[in-house]
Amino acid sequence: MKRETKVSAAVVKRLPKYYRYLGMIADKGIIRVSSQELSNITGLTASQIRQDLNHFGGFGQQGYGYNVEELRGEIEKIIGIDKNYDAIVLGIGNIGQAITQYSGFKDSGFNIVALFDKAPRMVGKKVSGLEIRKIDTLEEYLRNNSIQIAIMAVPANAAQNICDTLVEGGIMGIWNFAPVDLRLPDDIILENVHLDESLYTLTFYMNNKKDYPGSR
């Protein structure tokens, strides 16, 4: 995969969607699919789809379309979910527990290998077979273990400090559920899930329907 140009955030956002739809199509036993058929399913235009996939080398063939499994496999590689990742969860409240217990991520190669919390009443408890560790032991843990992904589900006011420890400890990516914008070196990847902002977006459009761009 050689490419010169940067892929825009909009394209990156659509890749997981293609991956999901191709999985659905593959599950139905369909072997090949045209950009027009992908368009019908995804609601994106066929030319948009061709353009998006061309960024990564253009897997389609004129008059044939795309081989579903092949395209799915390529996107899997591009997204990087053909690999395995060791992840830790910081903050074992409602969201932290839900993420830890959700088995779907494990199937995709995400292994949650350690849990951390600050509250003494949580430390030592088990979630999904993993004992919750004291947050104070995070630094030492990261010295002794190679972890790629940190899942942050701590309160907003605790997040930046923990984040600094994670960066020091060599983490590569942070999946952040804390309602705060973390400050990070540019080579550490941050992906936010700001649930409060998402809910407020919903209520904004419920109260300002004329601004709503539609569900697609």
Place this chain on the structure above:
Amino acid sequence: MKRETKVSAAVVKRLPKYYRYLGMIADKGIIRVSSQELSNITGLTASQIRQDLNHFGGFGQQGYGYNVEELRGEIEKIIGIDKNYDAIVLGIGNIGQAITQYSGFKDSGFNIVALFDKAPRMVGKKVSGLEIRKIDTLEEYLRNNSIQIAIMAVPANAAQNICDTLVEGGIMGIWNFAPVDLRLPDDIILENVHLDESLYTLTFYMNNKKDYPGSR
């Protein structure tokens, strides 16, 4: 609030961020703030901030800046979180339970008033004091209760059917956690939290660092 032009999705996405930062500033006892100070905190440019807020009438005063509480109150109204919303949760798995148990939403006027699940082993159990109802009773429930928001946390393959029942039942907005793109009439507001897509975005950038636009 009179305005002629549509507010773009990008502006709408920033409003909850302003609201969050203004809350933090207010908590520190700060009474007024300039767009430049807001810029320093949020990482957005001062002119961007002024432009965003001008969409809604321009609350700032030349040489004074913005009154923190006043601006926060105005944004609260614009977002619609000065009102109360009755919400139900569909699917009481890990995510459904986490959302139900999270008390932060209640403080913002979101009252979760009923829970529904399909699994017989879940029906009748209690989460946060609410008994889980049979999903088959949803239609009847909606006939007898006025619910504004539905929080969807069911498996992907069950989501569209339930969604149709919700639309029939007069729901106004759907906060969807199911990994599926729901099809809805245009006057029903849909806001998706696609956790799988978010996680894949993280791994994409971890594997394609040159495409990463940075954490801001």
